[in-house]
Every structure is written in structure tokens, then in C-alpha cells.
Amino acid sequence: MLDKIMPFLEVSHLRKSFVSPDGGKSLVVDVENFSLSEGDLFGMRGESGSGKTTFLHLLAGILRPDEGSVILDGTEVSKLNEAARDHLRASAIGYVFQSFNLLQGFTCLENIMLAMSFAGKVNETRAKELLDRVGLSHRLAHYPRQLSIGQQQRVALARALANRPKLVLADEPTGNLDPGNAHKALALLRELCCDAGSALLLVSHDENVIGGFDENLDWSNLNRAFAEAMND
């Protein structure tokens, strides 16, 4: 964990379980404490199926925890109603997915502006600047299917930073990229976060990816649910 004076993301006693196919409850996330400070760039290594995505969903307010709290910049996310969590996600959190999750029926520029629209701050100039920043100023009107994999991920990075979020959550952002593109994407993501002053929490199964972060952690050390499951 990070030893910072003013953590702006604080996770305490966070537990989340799902109903398993046999009808029982399966504990997926059990995190006692976790925190990040503003501008931190943090890597977390974890196996597939170990609950990393669920953890990120809990941080982003996509899921509600069964127990515990997530406090982001003084706001207890887990106590917000759904509309407030949606607003928080739109304005304060950027999300990067392994499969990019670009909206296929919309151009690169529209993908970014849509993300802005949900935060209520559409700014076409900034959207173009972001695409320029990721080297895609010549692809504004292109649809995702017309781009290479690497280009799609760069659009996704630009979209995640569209609303100058305080926190960027990156879920296996290099999982679908070849090593060359993965390296570029990671560098770009770190740069963008530094420029915007955003904290970054990146999860990946790849040691090489996580090894590039000064601050990193093994997810199995944090998530007691996964550790117990492994021991069983």
C-alpha cells in the first residue's frame, strides 16, 4: 500500500460476492485496505479470473459492494445513488478496457465527444486535440472498424482522458496488443495521465507491464478472497 499523507482514493473492508451456478455465494473481492494519492501511477498484477475487473467496477461505481467503502476525493462512492455514481464516473473516472470498447457506430471524434457529453462538457476542440495527442488527428471521421488495433486502443486512451478524470482505471489495456503497440500504448497512457494530473490504476496479468511501474502490487496479496480460493 501507499504511504501518502492525503490519499484521495481509499478502499476499506471491501467485499463483493456473486451467486455461483450452484446457487451458493462466491466471494470474489475481499480487500481490507487500499489507497491511492493524487497523480499516483500504480500497477497491479493478477491472474485472469482473480476478481481484478470486479474490483475496478467497484471503484468505478459500476457495481455496489456488499460491504465496505470506496471513498474517491472525499466522496463515498458506495453510498451514492446510481445517478450520482453515473455522474461521478462520467466526470471523475476514465476507464480503459482490454477490448477497447469503442462504440462501433460512431467516429473516433464522436466516441470522445460522447464521453464528454455524459459529463456535460462537450468540447470539440479538446476532443480533436486529444486525438492529435495520440497521433490520430487524420482519423477524426474514421469508424473504429477502419482503424488498426493499436489505433483503436489510442482512441480508447484519448476517450478515457476526455473529461480530465482524477482517476484512470485501466483493465488489461495491452492485452490485445502486440508487444510493440503495447509498449507505445503504455507509454502514452502514462504520459496522458501525467499531463492531466490523473492517478492511474492499471491491472494486468503481465509481469512486464506491471514491472514498469515504480509503485506496484500483486493482486493476490491484496484480495483475500482470491488468496483463500487458491489455498482451498
Place this chain on the structure above:
Amino acid sequence: MLRSGPWVILFLATRGLRQYAFSTAVASLAIALAGGLFLGTWKIKEEAKNAFSRSSGGYDAVLGARGSKLQLVLNGLFHLEASPGNLSWEQYELIRDTPGVSEAYPIAVGDNYHGFRLVGTLAEMFEKHEWREDRKYIVQSGGRLFTDNAKEALVGDFVARKLGLKVGDNFHPYHGLTFKEEAKHKDLYVVVGILEATGTPGDKVIWIPIKGIQLMDGHNPETATDVSAVLLNLKGAAGFMLDMKYNKQGNVATLAWPVAGTLASFFERFVWFQRVLEIIAYLVAFVAACVILAILRNAMNERRREIAILRSLGARRATVTSVVLAQAGLITLLGIVGAAFAYLGIGFLAASVVREQTGVLLEPFTYDPSFLYVPIGMLAVGLLSGLLPALQAYRSDVAKNLVQQS
């Protein structure tokens, strides 16, 4: 371009429809058809009733031979069907001089010119009678009324345009109410005037002096003074009195009075047809609603991931739900625009067929409350059919549809 707030909903909705352009077009077409049929059956029926009432030529009653009142009205005022028989000239004079009868004009039929009916009457009718309140017949410039003893004709506007008749033209009438080449009369008539259009069946008639019909070459000399019917306007309680005299106590003639009542019985004959059209319209509307439902449901199945992505970007449940409802609304709005065009087509077609067949001028585009209620109803049905898919969007599980758990 993309903006915040409700514009996002509209933007997402229109883009979604663009992705399913063919299905959207099919649904809109079905809605247009249903709406056009609804408006068509309702408004055309109402307008036909009104138009036939307006087109009765400004008469309260028709006196004719013993028989059907409807046949008398159709023959005497709408120049359709055959005359049920004749009345003697004395009967005409008798009713003309009856107190309470303000106008009485005899007509005689039995001949045609290229299928258009020749109707014999008195020139006085064109001078005095108002075919609608404050509207008398007007002869187009360069023409005049016929003289009661001459072989002269006054041609209705529709006939003049159809046959290209003009003042100074000559023609031979043909015997009977339908045109037969071999039934040509020897008499030669000259066109002395063309009437201004009235939008009534009178436009489809060639008017000649009543003596012309009565004394036409080849007609039975014994009936040379008979008339086919007498067109009447009545004052005070004359209608009741004459109804009693002719219909209830007499057995020689029939009085079709009031004309509106007789016409109403005529339209009742078509109620079944209207019902059939209404049922078809309901079925088409039901199919259209099902098509919207199917399109949006299928789209929802394909768009679960897209909705999850939107939600992960911060779109609210209400936003994605509104997008689906907006799509249902937009499809319906397209359908409503289509329905307006469909109704334009139906209206023009109906008006032109009715005008061609009867001379009655329908006005299918005058305002009717159905122009408001039908689109509102359509929109309600459209939105209703979008409710289930909208509910699916509302309940969509973001985490499950976004990515596989890792």
C-alpha cells in the same frame, strides 16, 4: 454536432436507427399504411356524408313517381340511377301551387350525350334557384341561358371540360341514360352557355329545356308532358303536410323529404364497408406495433454491449432508456409523416373518383379533429411498443455486458 443534455439522446437514437435503416423503413411504412387507412376511412366517410349533403343542390325535397325515396334523390339531385317513373304535368302544377312550396322545378331525364345525362328543366331554375345559400348558377362569359322553346343546351363545367364543348357547338343527343352509338336522336342542339363549376352533380349534366326531352324525336308522344321528378324547396310545416299527403295517404307519388334523412339512409348501407376498413386499419396498426417491438428488441439484443459501454462512460439508466423510447418515437414520427402522405394520396384518389362518378366535390383536406387524434394515437401506440425494449435497456446489467470477469 453532438451536444450535452437531451441532444445526446436524440443523437444516439438517430444513429441507432441509421444502423437499422431497413427495419426502420419497414416499420415506418407499416405505420404509415395504418395511419393512412385510419384517416382515410374516417375522414373520407365523414367528408362524403358532408359533401353529399352540400351537393344536394339546395333542395329540401324531391317529388317523383311512387317508389324509393333514395332512388328519387339519387336520380333527381345526384343524376344517378334511373327515374322510378313519371309524374304528369298537372301533378307538377299542383305541387307548384301548393301553399308552403317556395320553389318547384320539374326535371325530365332519359337521354345522354356521350354518357353525360341530359336533364330537361325550366330556364327559370337557373335564374332564381340558389344551389347553395347565396349562390346562384352563373353562366361563363360569352354564353347565356337556354330559351325554353329552343333546342339549346347549357353545359355543366365538368362535361364541358371532359367533352371539350364550347358555346356554338352542335350535338345530337342519344337515347337512354348510357351511351349507345346506335341510339342517336335526330334532334340537333346548340350549346349556348357553359355553367361555372359548382362542385355539385349539376356540373356533370347537360341542361336543356324540359320540352326538349319531352318532345325529343323518338320519345312516346303520349308522355310528352310528363316529368321525371319535381325539385322542391319548402317553407314552414309544408314538409310534414306533404309527407302526410303523398307518402302516408296517397299512393300515386313519393315525396323524398327531408333530403338529408334520405341520404343518411344511403350512407348506412356502407357502414359494413367502413367497419371492414377499420378492422384492416387496426390489424395493420397492430402489425406495425409488433414490427417496432421486434426491431427494438432485436436491436437491444445486439446492443447490450453498446449500452454497457455507454453506461460505463457515465450514461444514466434514464438516458439509455430514453434512447430506446426516442427510437420508437422517431420510427412512429416517420410513420406519421408517411401516413400524411398516404392520406394525401387516398384523399386525392377518393376525391377524384367521387367527382368522376358523381360530380360531388369532396374536400378531404379540410381540418378534422381526426387529423390530431390519429397521430397522437399512433405516437402513443409507437411509444407503447417501445416500452418493453426500453425496460430491457433500463435493466441491462452493465458489468455483465461490459467485459468477461477476470
